Amino acid sequence: MNTDPHHTLELLDTLQSLGFDDSAFVVVHHMPVTIDRHRRYCMKTGEFQVNSKNALVQQRLEIILAAFKAGGFANGSSELFYKLARDATVKVPL
Numbered sequence: 001m002n003t004d005p006h007h008t009l010e011l012l013d014t015l016q017s018l019g020f021d022d023s024a025f026v027v028v029h030h031m032p033v034t035i036d037r038h039r040r041y042c043m044k045t046g047e048f049q050v051n052s053k054n055a056l057v058q059q060r061l062e063i064i065l066a067a068f069k070a071g072g073f074a075n076g077s078s079e080l081f082y083k084l085a086r087d088a089t090v091k092v093p094l
Helices: 005-018 022-028 035-044 053-070 078-091
Strands: none
Touching (some): 005 035, 005 053, 022 035, 022 053, 022 078, 035 053
16 A cells, blocks of 8 residues: 555546546545645645555545546546545445
8 A cells, every 4th residue: 555645646636637626536535625635735744654544545546546547538527536436435435
């Protein structure tokens, strides 16, 4: 498991460029926060603890990106990313 917050930032960069937004992010995060707020947290944090809530958020983001790529989508809608986020929380529960 990767516990580097900078990896979360990379995942968010990629996902946001594909259409991932706050409506999907709130599904995978353990608190109702925006992507920008989580980015600020990641920028000032040295490392996530293994199996911490933020490490699990990162895992869910990885699952979303992998599912998006596996689905062969070019760009995603809010609805698609919301569904992928819900699926990721089933695989890695909150």
